[in-house]
Amino acid sequence: MAVFAAGKIEGFVGPAELGAADNLERVIVDFIGGAEHSLDIAVQELDNEAIAQAILDARFRGVSVRMVVEQDYLLTGKLPTIRRRSGEDDAAAWRRTQWGNETGERGLEETRRLFTALLRCNADVKSDYNPEIFHQKFVIRDFRGDARPTSAILSGSANFTVTDCHRNLNHVVIFNDWRICREYATEFASIRAGRFGRGEHGKVPRCFNLDPDVCAQIAQYFRAEIQRIEQGGTRFM
Secondary structure (H helix, E strand, O other), X not given: OEEEHHHOEEEEEEOHHHOOOOOHHHHHHHHHHOOOOEEEEEEXXXXXXXXXXXXXXXXXXXXXXXXXXXXHHOOOOOOOOOOOOOOOOHHHHHHHHHHOOOOOOOOOHHHHHHHHHHHHOOOXXXXXXXXXXXXXXXXXXXXXXXXXXXXXXXXXXXXXXXXXXXXOOEEEEEEOOHHHHHHHHHHHHHHXXXXXXXXXXXXXXXXXXXXXXXXXXXXXXHHHHHHHHHHOOOOOO
16 A cells, blocks of 8 residues: 555555555455445446445445446346257246356356345446446545545446456555545446546546645556566566
8 A cells, every 4th residue: 555645545556466565355345344424336347245245234334325337247248048958848948048047257147146235235236328338447435515524536447356356456546535526426427327438528637736746656656566566476468
């Protein structure tokens, strides 16, 4: 973990399994665990049960949860093929195919199981409303127009998956600044309305000067972390 801009920005690099400094799953779980009022989550994919558990626990603490995920990780790409097995009649083969778990390399059952658990526990979870790829990864904590002491935004390169938290090199950044929360809240509102992408913001996104040297400091930190991991034997292209 590294802290910038007098604590307004926290940076993390993981996973520890590759020799990085931070456990990104724990960072995300702890961030969600700090919610007192609301969580607005936009993430491409969720198959990490520990993160889903943190969201469920927040809901049972009375935290309002709204979430948007990419439908491609819930929807089978094409109608399954019905293949009769030995001893099955047509009706049994149809029912097994329609109600059985999906198999194969890109099985979606874990994502669907977590999605169902969130819905069962009254979390407002929706799939995205846009045919383009939905690649956002952020959580707005305790900000729905009014700044609170716990208002913050978590973003970064990591999906909320076992792979991204434990197998692939990723980073997470936390902004403890209500102005950044406000910008992401506008983005979240657009996503829930079925609109997202660069065209929503014009040519130049709004900038906030949290610290005049922070960009160079963050770049130096992440560069040093990658070099340290590579010295440990893991190479990244």
